[in-house]
Amino acid sequence: MPDHPCSPAPGALFTGSRVKTPMYEDPAIFAEEMDRIFTKTWVWVAHASEIPDKGDFKLSWLGTQPVIVARDRKGEVHVMVNRCRHRAATVCEVKKGKTSSFQCPYHGWGYALDGGLRGVPNPEQYGADFDKAKLGLKTLRTESYQGMIFATFKETIEPLEDFLGPARKWIDLFMKQGGRYPVKTMGEHQFSFPGNWKIQLENTTDAYHFPIVHKSFLRSLDEEAEKTFTFLDGAGFVEDLGNGHSVMVMIPELVDLEDNLDAPIPERFQALAEELRQSHDEQQVRRIVRAVGGSGFNLNLFPNVACSMAFFRVLRPINVKETAIRHIAIGMEGGPEAANRMRLRLHEHFQGPMGFGSPDDSEVWERVQRGAAGARDLDILVNRGEDSPGDDGPRGHVSAETGMRAAYTMWKRMMSA
Known part of the structure; x- marks a missing residue:
């Protein structure tokens, strides 16, 4: 017997700053999502x-x-x-x-x-x-x-480029991680967690959790890298890009990886730079090194993929309380082996099964689902941060829940159609 025999109308489940618990719990809502969202959008x-x-x-x-x-x-x-x-x-x-x-x-x-x-x-x-x-x-x-x-599945849908809209420029910036080589996929970490797919969708543009959930990751870094990843007081932001997409800029100086190539090379990349100098000119060495370090933002593309700093994160709904995740490392097709090797080591450090990122994230995702089983009349809050006009849509502080509101606005639009 379903947990919620009388499912509420989808349009009533998101109010702009609050999410109703059945969105995580109700099998009937999940079935509607698979039909109204996953068969009717890109x-x-x-x-x-x-x-x-x-x-x-x-x-x-x-x-x-x-x-x-x-x-x-x-x-x-x-x-x-x-x-x-x-x-x-x-x-x-x-x-x-x-x-x-x-x-x-x-x-x-x-x-x-x-x-x-x-x-x-x-x-x-x-x-x-x-x-x-x-x-x-x-x-x-x-x-x-x-x-x-x-x-x-929808033959009459708008062209993909129109659906992506302003997100395209962020995809273009993300792909500069090829260091002027084509971007390719490399190794990946696959796992599932006992929770609703939207819990993970929320996470990609949630900077608020980073210094808490990822404290062990920050402690594993050298002083210079730790300072780079301490961004809540910086000039970053989250912006709604329309159609459920959003971008969270954490490290503004790493948005465009071909800017400021004359900046000092971080200590953790000095050995790589020396190895690359044996076969590349200095300008390309600096370009590749910056590409290896990853972009300074997370881009969430509704409903199922993110370009997350230095990897692709893909979610797959299995059922209302189970979601599969792929974390796919990206590298440089035809690029230097040393650069791709370091990309994989960095990926393993945060996203790998023994890394400091994915295990901590998946633990709190699971706890959200477990907690949602209690006091189901309580709302889930996505009200952090006031938005103001940005370049392409509402923009909030880097720790604002602007990205979640963007996704749920699209969710409501599609589920109410």
């Missing part, structure tokens, strides 16, 4: 570097629906529901690889890389009106920006 499914060559594929998700992202023989990217058109079995269970086709293991229906039905064993019993052209895998509208691949 959802991040992959990065182009994960399927670089013809025939490459990987498995992904739109909400709770399994999909395949594949690059065909012409180099075009297709996103298809991982469901045979005959009896609904998945046609692929390999997470990532290379192939010329997909075949259902149940009755042998075979599909091309673009989803078209190629062949059916013993087709004579299907009758004269059997039309293979109408029985390909369900294909989704697919578009990309800066190598980030998005898909949607």
Whole structure:
């Protein structure tokens, strides 16, 4: 029996500064989210570097629906529901690889890389009106920006670039972490936590928690790095970018990684700089070193992906009280091995399973879900900070909950449509 047999109307669950507890707890609300949000907007499914060559594929998700992202023989990217058109079995269970086709293991229906039905064993019993052209895998509208691949079930949706809007300039800045090499995905840390997906969505632009939850991380840094990450009293901000997107600028001097290349190289990067000087001129050494350190902001893209300082964070709703997370390290395609190696070490330091960031974050996410089971009539507050006009939307102090309000405004719009 569901916890909330009489689910409230979605429009009443967010009031602008407060969130109602059923948003974390009610299975009926979760089911509506999967329909009204995850099938009706652009959802991040992959990065182009994960399927670089013809025939490459990987498995992904739109909400709770399994999909395949594949690059065909012409180099075009297709996103298809991982469901045979005959009896609904998945046609692929390999997470990532290379192939010329997909075949259902149940009755042998075979599909091309673009989803078209190629062949059916013993087709004579299907009758004269059997039309293979109408029985390909369900294909989704697919578009990309800066190598980030998005898909949607909604054919009439606005173009991806319009949906991203002002967030595009922040994606452009984030991709400068390639140091003028193409950005590529490297290793990743995957885990799940027993909590609602929106708990994690809130976290990406929440600077208020950083000095408390990540105290152990700050203590693990040298004095210079600790000062860099002590930003609550700095000139940073959080800004609503529209359509649920938001950006949290923590370290303004690291927003554009190609600015101020003559600044002193931090002590923790001196050894890397010396190694790079053996094969690169000084200007490129400084550019690469700044890229290795990561950008000074977190960008939240509604509903499921963040460009978070130096990695991609992807969330996947599993059920109302369980969420899967991917923390994907990014590096430089064709760039110096030393730089990519250090990128991975920095990623492990904060985001890895033995790091100082992800374990602490996931612990408090879980505690939010546990706490939400008590006194369910109480509201969850997202009222911190007063907003004023910014470049692209409402802007608040770096510790304001502007980003959460941005996401929930979009949530309410989509859930009330």
